[in-house]
Amino acid sequence: MNFGDLNDLDFKHGIDDDSDFIPLLSIEDEDNMRNEKVPEILPILPLRNTVLFPGVVIPITVGRDKSIHLIKDYNKGDKTIGVVAQKSDSTEEPNGDDLYSTGTVAHIIKMLRMPDGNTTIIIQGKKRFKIDKYIQTEPYHKATVTAMDEEIPLKTDKEFQAIISNLKETSTQIVKISPNIPSDASFAINNIESPTFLVNFISSNMNAKTSDKQKMLEVPNLKERSLLVLEYLNKELQMLELRNQIQNKTKVDLDKQQREYFLNQQIKTIQEELGGTNFEQEINEYREQAENKKWSKEIKEIFDKQLSKLQRMNPNAAEHGIQTNYVELLLELPWNEITKDNFDLQNAQEILDEDHFGLEKVKERIIEHLAVLKLKKNLKSPIICLYGPPGVGKTSLGKSIAKALNRKYVRMSLGGLKDESEIRGHRKTYIGAMPGRVLQNLKKVQSSNPVFILDEIDKVGSDYHGDPSSALLEVLDPEQNSTFYDNFLELDYDLSKVMFIATCNNLNTIQPALRDRMEIIEVNGYTVEEKMEIAKRHLIPKQIEESGLKKSQLKISDKVLEYLIDTYTAESGVRNLEKTISKIARNSAVHIAKDEEIPKITEEAVLKILGPSHIKDKYQGNDIAGVVTGLAWTQVGGDILFIETSLSKSKSGKLTLTGNLGDVMKESATLALEYLKAHPHLIDADMDVFETHNIHIHVPEGGTPKDGPSAGIAMLTSLASAFTRRKVKKALAMTGEITLRGKVLPVGGIKEKLLAAKRAGIKEVILCLDNKKDVEDIKPDYLKGLTFHYVTQMEDVLKIALLKEKVKELN
Known part of the structure; x- marks a missing residue:
């Protein structure tokens, strides 16, 4: 049923000129209405979507010009009109064929002018009629009609009374269970x-189609009409x-959803008042970003699941931030986003030569590596590890490789790293959890195949947080890193397309399993000639630019450059050289800023700008017995060191070692002494000399720790010189390990040691015969002025090193 119209009128209604309230139609009123005569000719008012029944009061909004004209004319007269329903609601200007033939005589109760300008009339149905013939169409329809009488059952008809009772009961039930019908409607029905x-x-008022209501109106017998109405009511009751x-x-489900919806709306409102972000907008942005990702179906499903989880979360929950970070990580990681490689080896060679002077062996190995990648079309090859002293360009070599391959470049410093989670990430259960630095760097560079520099891999530490070196085993294994597992991501991520290049200064501190996974490429130090060329090509232009100078305002001659290198730098690389050039450039900038004349850069000017040199690696002569020049390898390149031996008379024959020496170096000193004791004829000495003198071996610069077996032959020569008081050959240096059998063994770091010897003014070098191949690998130009003596036995060392000339005093 539909009591919307009654609700508008107040269905205890009826409205006339005198009162806003008329009781419901009584039996007496109905008899009077039935006895009223129907005019032979009636104006016809078409109704859209409405059927008027006798006795019923309804409001009608009149909009068509013909209808308005009709109402105005008859509202002034007897106010009696004919009302007929249209067959189709869409017909705007209905003719006779568009209207039903059965209608209802209506009485205009009141005409109202509404605020919106429309005209509304309140009409009451009187009697049914049938249209015989239309006699007028303008300005509105008129027709001749015939009244239709009601066939009313007798009061003694119990079946009819039962039908009426059922109608009331069914209507009341519909009113009770329908949410759209006012509860007072049952009061009207019962009265x-x-x-x-x-x-x-x-x-x-029932909820039926216009055509169905028209059928009810056309049934002449009231009992039959009642049964038809009851049938429709039962259908409506069943549907309700x-x-x-x-x-x-x-x-229950809807109420719960509505409750959550309203709570979330309140939270959003509060967040907006507090200046927070629109949460729903963020979720939609995440979905839009996900549409452009190149991830697999599996990753897509995981993302959708995690985004739904985030959407259900309370934004104030502690886990909300972690979940947001996780969803953003999935979005920001470069899944299958790779740059196209440029395997033009000629171009790569040109870039390497342009960016780095020298390092021919290293460049050759890198070109070989790129050639293999070009042919194999994958990165299942050993990880490169550039090994050498600081300042020789290991890190910048990685940048040049990225430039040559047209790949993105990312660098990750491992120096001082002690926490395994820095590599693998934290589990999401921890507050403040985040992915490991490997994935963070890939996210930052937005590429799945960058050149990835793992800087200072030899300086990775370990503590109770775990061992990062062990976590790097998976990262740097081409057979495993295609399924790298990060604790925060909780998914396998493919690192096989990443080109990893590690750098280190010391191989000894790298875990053996990790070292085994990498291909070591040694980057040796530079000669003076190479440093001069690097300074002219790279360092000086760079400092001119950084100091705001013009090219003509900073000129350093080759002589001054060589002076800088020899006097103020003692290194394998060029880092300290760059610092000295930078200081000279800044000094020139000061003069220019003060509008003063720029002084010419000479050796005297350099001394004034930089102050006196503190380099102590110059050869110090052979005037004192027991002092021998050794060659050492340090983390900053090659160096020379002095082995000093002093004898003092005593009855104990005690050996004392000083100079911050490590265990291996102390053992070398003991070995040298024991060998001389076992072979005193080598120094033409009696055994008594060892028992009547205390022996003190010292290596200067005691603040610097020293260790390793390389100084073995130097200690032997120092002891022999001290005991025999014979001078050591002038401008001679040596390096080599010794054994108790008198053998001389090869050592490492030959190139750095020889460069240090040349810097110090050494002319001759004693080496083990097995180190000859290392010397041959060095460019002959770098070795000009050096003479080499290759030995296999300790006695050969003494024959070459000791002169027959003795010093005047025993020290």
């Missing part, structure tokens, strides 16, 4: 006395009951 009006009242059953089943 209707006339069966005819009850049937018409229910027919007018079914609807309510479905609603009751879903009510």
Whole structure:
């Protein structure tokens, strides 16, 4: 049923000129209405989507010009009109064929002018009629009509009385369970006395189509009409009951969803008041970003699941931030996003030569590596590890490789790293959890195949947080890193397309398993000539630019450059050289800023700018017995060191070692002494000399720790010189390990040691015969001025090193 119209009027209604309230139609009123005569000719008012029944009061909004004209004319007269329903609601200007032939005589109760300009009339149905013939179409329709009488059952008809009772009961039930019908409608139904009006009242207000209501109007017999109305009511009741059953089943879920919805809306409002972000907008942005990702179906499903989880979370929950970070990580990681490689080896060679002077062996190995990648078309090859002293360009070599391959470049410093989670990330259960630095760097560079520099891999530490070196085993294994597992991501990520290049200064501190996974490429130090060329090509232009100078305002001659290198730098690389050039450039900038004349850069000017040199690696002569020049390898390149031996008379024959020496170096000193004791004829000495003198071996610069076996032959020579008081050959240096059998063994770091010897002014070098191949690998130009003596036995060392000339005093 539909009591919307009654609700608008107040259905205890009826409106006339004198009062806003008329009682419901009584039996007496109905008899009077039935006895009224129907005019032979009536103006016809078409109704859209409405059927008027006798006795029923309804409001009608009049909009068509013909209808307005009709109402104005007849509202002034007897106010009696004919009302007929249209067959189709869409017809704007209906003719006779567009209207039903059965209608209702209506009385205009009141005409109202509404605020919006429309005209509304309140009409009451009187009697039914049938249209015989239309006699006028303008300005509105008129027709001749015939009244239709009601066939009313007798009061003794119990079946009819039962039907009426059922109509009331069914209508009341519909009013109770329908949410759209006012509850007072049942009061109106129960107070209707006339069966005819009850049937018409229910027919007018029930929820039925216009065509169905027209059928009810056309049935002449009231009993038959009552049965038809009851049939429609039962259908409506059944539909309402079914609807309510479905609603009751879903009510709990709907109420819960509505409750969550309203709570979330309140949270959003509070967040907006506090200046927070629009949460729903963020979720939508995440979805839009996900549409452009190149991830697999599996990753897509995981992302959708995690985004739904985030959407359900309370934004104030502690886990909300971690979940947001996780979703953003999935979005920001470069899944399958790779740059196209440029395997033009000629171009790569040109870039390497342009960026780095020298390092021919290293460049050759890198070109070989790129050639293999070009042919194999994958990165299942050993990880490169550039090994050498600081300042020789290991890190910048990696940048040049990235430039040559047209790949993105990312650098990750491992120096001082002690926490395994820095590599593998934290589990999401921890507050403040984040992915490891490997994935963070890939996210930053937005590429799945960059050149990835692992800087200072030899300086990775370990503590109770775990061992990062062990975590790097998976990262740097081409057979495993295609399924790298990060604790925060909790998914396998493919690192096989990443070109990893590690750098280190010392191989001894790298875990053996990790070292085994890398291909070591040694980057040796530079000669003086190479340093001069690097300074002219790279360092000086760079400092001119950084100091704001013009090219003509800073000129350093080759002589001054060589002076800088020899006097103020003692290194394998060029880092300290760059610092000295930078200081000279800044000094020139000061003069220019003060509008002073720029002084010419000479050796005297350099001394004034930089101050006196503190380099102590110059050869110090052979005037004192027991002092021998050794060659050492340090983390900053090659160096020379002095082994000093002093004898003092005593009855104990005690050996004392000083100079911050490590265990291996102390053992070398002991070995040298024991060998001389076992072979005193080598120094033409009696055994008594060892028992009547205390022996003190010292290596200067005691603040610097020293260790390793390389100084073995130097210690032997120093002891022999001290005991025999014979001078050591002038401008001679040596390096080599000794054994108790008198053998001389090879050592490492030959190139750095020889460069240090040349810097110090050494002319001759004693080496083990097995180190000859290392010397041959060095460019002959670098070795000009050096003479080499290759030995296999300790006695050969003494024959070459000791002169027959003795010093005047025993020290």
